[in-house]
Amino acid sequence: MATIKLSTNKIDELRAVCKSFNHEKGELINVLHKAQGIFGYLPAEVQEIIARELNVSVAHVYGVVSFYSFFTMLPKGEHPVSICLGTACYVRGAEKIIEEFKRVLNIGVGETTSDGKFSLACLRCVGACGLAPVVLVGDKVYGRLSPESVKDIVAEYAK
């Protein structure tokens, strides 16, 4: 596992968040939301700090983090790739697109490439059904994709 670097500034910010919630156990989910906002993800170290600040067990914090799919323990890549899995996209072959991204990037859904460039996630309908199947890279939308076009997209960012 890579060493995780947390800057002291951000940790101070996190502690301030806990304080703003009065270190209330019941505010755990809100604290986690804010923490994910600060760090972009919730590594074990961040969960340990939160557990101490709110005086709950780390196992409990992890229980909550692992329950909600919104929370992630993996850092997003520099270029987060999100594949729409809404009905229209699904019907138009989104699954094949996922498979191709997995193959080209050599990672699974929810993972990040070892150089930190790309991460892979699935989304519900993004409201561009006319363009199905749809993929987002960061904020940029790519529509009417075929598995063959995946390589080109990756190449565009891989520089």
Add this chain to the structure above:
Amino acid sequence: METIKINIDNKIVEVEKGATILKAAKQVGVHIPTLCHLHLHDLNIENKPAGCRICVVEVAGRRNLAPACVTECYEGMVINTNNIKVLNARKTVLELILSDHPSDCLICSKNGNCELQSMAQDFGVREIHYEGEKSTYRADTSPAIIRDVDKCIMCRRCEMMCNDVQTVGVLSAVNRGFMSVVAPAFERNLDHSECTYCGQCVAVCPTGALTEVDHTNAVIRALADPSKTVIVQTAPAVRAALGEEFGMEPGTLVTGKMAAALRRLGFNYVFDTDFAADLTIMEEGTELLDRLNRHLQGDTSVALPILTSCCPGWVNFFEHQFPEMRDIPSTARSPQQMFGAITKTYFADKIGVKRENMVVVSVMPCLAKKYECQRDEFKTNGNPDVDFSISTRELAHLIKQLNISFNELPEEDFDHPLGESTGAAVIFGTTGGVIEAAVRTAYELQTGKKLEKVDFEELRGMDFIREATIDFDGLPIRIGIAHGLGNARKLLEEIKAGRSEYHAIEIMACPGGCIGGGGQPLHHGDSSILKARQKALYSEDAGKTLRKSHENPYIIELYKEFLGKPCGELSHHLLHTHYFDKSVEVSVVE
């Protein structure tokens, strides 16, 4: 008590207001099956997540079936616990649970003792109508406990024990839906968590998801090896519980039969951890008096209260959670380890056997002892003082495997010299017993007077935190007792805040003390069993001629021939230990 009238299965009954349907049904002798629910009355411990829905009943006027374990009765309620609708619903629930459960009952270590298995039996399940994916997780083996998560049915009893009762907080429900399990943080293995190995999660797990690491085969191999002298020691609480595994009433003392069985298993020497418990009192009692007297003389460098240290679950707890206070507990090793150290030095010399050719096996009510005997500080050149620690349950398996008819055995005695003990040692197995034993000896050593009445009723019982002041001939000694780690935590917080008034505190990790240990025969939710075991230990103590540790003639001989004096140099080396800071710091890298 305010009561209400309800109708259960066409019987009108009067029950306490606010009672659940389950409780009311029990009162009138109606059995409702349960799986996740667990209620240890005498310990005031209850688990009711209402998760499994095995306990559903029909309530007139209500659309869905109601879970009996959490639904409160109201005046005039009409309940049906066994009509076809109820039975079918329960069976469906059970089949769904079974559809995601491995069916390797035949080779499961819980075979014959599993609540899920007996329920399938009771319900007459012959076929599972649901075919689903079966979840597979990697198994987790620690020095004491095995987690086989595929067998977890998410009753969350273990979580309740670890969090609410023990306040260790190692286990939590994680993930969602089909993938949900109970696991340590980040799904790490137990040995990468703050687990104390108290085994209370194992004691309540209804299935084979949590079990002990089994050393019975290793013991059989040692017994079959002619080059080894194999020595066994049995902890106080084992004799009050082992009989249950052979169908005897809870609270039946089987000390004599157990000694006979161990001899038939082929152990060369059948000794008793009780001997080492007497030794513990000599060391711990001397240490207590030394600290007390220096404190009374105004020496501010000595810390009081002194805390007992014979429970390795408790030692693990403070090493992880209160490392800054690790100079407060006594430095005395647990009886298991004292026994090992004396056996592989003093006794080894006596019989002329090298320690490498000796195998010391301990039979313990405890899972934390499995971990304890593997600690590096209890080894000499890599050879452990105690080679294998097996639980009461494992001993029962050994006896059954070797075809010994336990119930027909005669009563036999332990061997000498390490098999002799006093009544003070026997009560080590229950909450309150260690400190009572210590008081009996410390009183006489401190005052120089003979203690006429050795029974200290004020130290006995099952209340989680107890306190008493004992008159040491004009000197009031204030004693605290806690069992269950959550209660220990309360006393520790007091000490930390400088509010503790006690001179000495006894702590046992398991509710009830070792009689309720994680290695004992399973109580399946019936806490009256613990009380019966406790009573048995006090009665064995009462029946002994010698009831004070310092009167044990073999202990006197051991000091004369070998150790010199309590807390002397050799004792320091063999019978005392030191503790470590095992807290985990959050690693922050700039």
